[in-house]
Amino acid sequence: MTENKQVAELNGKLPIMEAFYTIQGEGHFTGNSAYFVRLGGCDVGCVWCDVKDSWDAEKWPAQSIGEIVAGAKQYKSKLVVVTGGEPLMYNLDSLTESLRSEGFHANIETSGAHPLSGTWDWLCFSPKKFMKPRQEFYETADELKVVIYNKSDFKWAEEHAAKIRPECLLYLQPEWDKSEKMLPEIIEYVKDNPRWKISLQTHKFMQIP
Ligand SMILES: C[S@@+](CC[C@H](N)C(=O)[O-])C[C@H]1O[C@@H](n2cnc3c(N)ncnc32)[C@H](O)[C@@H]1O
Ligand SMILES: Nc1nc2[nH]cc(C(=O)O)c2c(=O)[nH]1
Ligand code: SF4
Numbered sequence: 348m349t350e351n352k353q354v355a356e357l358n359g360k361l362p363i364m365e366a367f368y369t370i371q372g373e374g375h376f377t378g379n380s381a382y383f384v385r386l387g388g389c390d391v392g393c394v395w396c397d398v399k400d401s402w403d404a405e406k407w408p409a410q411s412i413g414e415i416v417a418g419a420k421q422y423k424s425k426l427v428v429v430t431g432g433e434p435l436m437y438n439l440d441s442l443t444e445s446l447r448s449e450g451f452h453a454n455i456e457t458s459g460a461h462p463l464s465g466t467w468d469w470l471c472f473s474p475k476k477f478m479k480p481r482q483e484f485y486e487t488a489d490e491l492k493v494v495i496y497n498k499s500d501f502k503w504a505e506e507h508a509a510k511i512r513p514e515c516l517l518y519l520q521p522e523w524d525k526s527e528k529m530l531p532e533i534i535e536y537v538k539d540n541p542r543w544k545i546s547l548q549t550h551k552f553m554q555i556p
């Protein structure tokens with residue numbers, strides 16, 4: 348079996364859990380309006396995942412690239428964020444080619460556990476303990492965003508930062524349910540280690556998708 352779920356199997360379509368126009372809540376693009384495309388399917392299995400409903404790809408209807416791009420064209424923002432589930436379970440070459448040819452800026456949120464495909468204007472790499480990330484993400488990531496769930500995650504974050512290309516921005520993001528406990532530690536850590544910045548899930552505070 349190939350590592351990427353073959354697009355042929357889906358007839359060139361991709362399973363779409365949801366697509367919505369909102370404000371990017373996390374990382375470097377925080378505060379920008381963006382159209383989010385959430386692909387169904389993930390086999391990484393993070394215990395604290397905030398979108399477990401996405402994991403089973405079969406639950407979600409398949410859409411053609413044309414339908415996905417038409418969805419994005421309804422809104423004024425030229426920024427599209429592709430997320431999931433784990434979007435790189437699929438080959439995304441055709442999706443980014445179509446989005447970029449229509450003038451969209453294509454950003455992705457990925458765990459890096461599956462092969463890189465697509466041409467991205469911005470790649471957010473959020474590695475997970477639950478499935479080893481692949482080497483190519485250390486060489487291409489624009490931002491490394493490590494979720495902090497407990498104290499041991501700081502050391503783990505540094506292990507990934509040590510391997511990442513020097514231009515990559517470094518973010519620590521509190522796991523939402525552990526935020527009360529971990530945010531004070533993250534604040535002290537960033538004060539001591541100014542290479543890192545804090546990323547909060549600001550959409551959750553704003554109560555928007
Ligand atoms: C739901 S994931 C989907 C994209 C991809 N599977 C990944 O993990 O990067 C989107 C972002 O949310 C983060 N995330 C997921 N659950 C979270 C939680 N409970 N608290 C904070 N961040 C979380 C992930 O680390 C990732 O950066
Ligand atoms: N507003 C908003 N910003 C986000 N940034 C990353 C998200 C994701 O689930 O990938 C996300 C999301 O679900 N909503
Ligand atoms: S890799 Fe992303 S979508 Fe998959 S379980 Fe982890 S946080 Fe959730």
Ligand SMILES: [Mg+2]
Nearest residue numbers: 397398430556
């Ligand atoms: Mg989210």
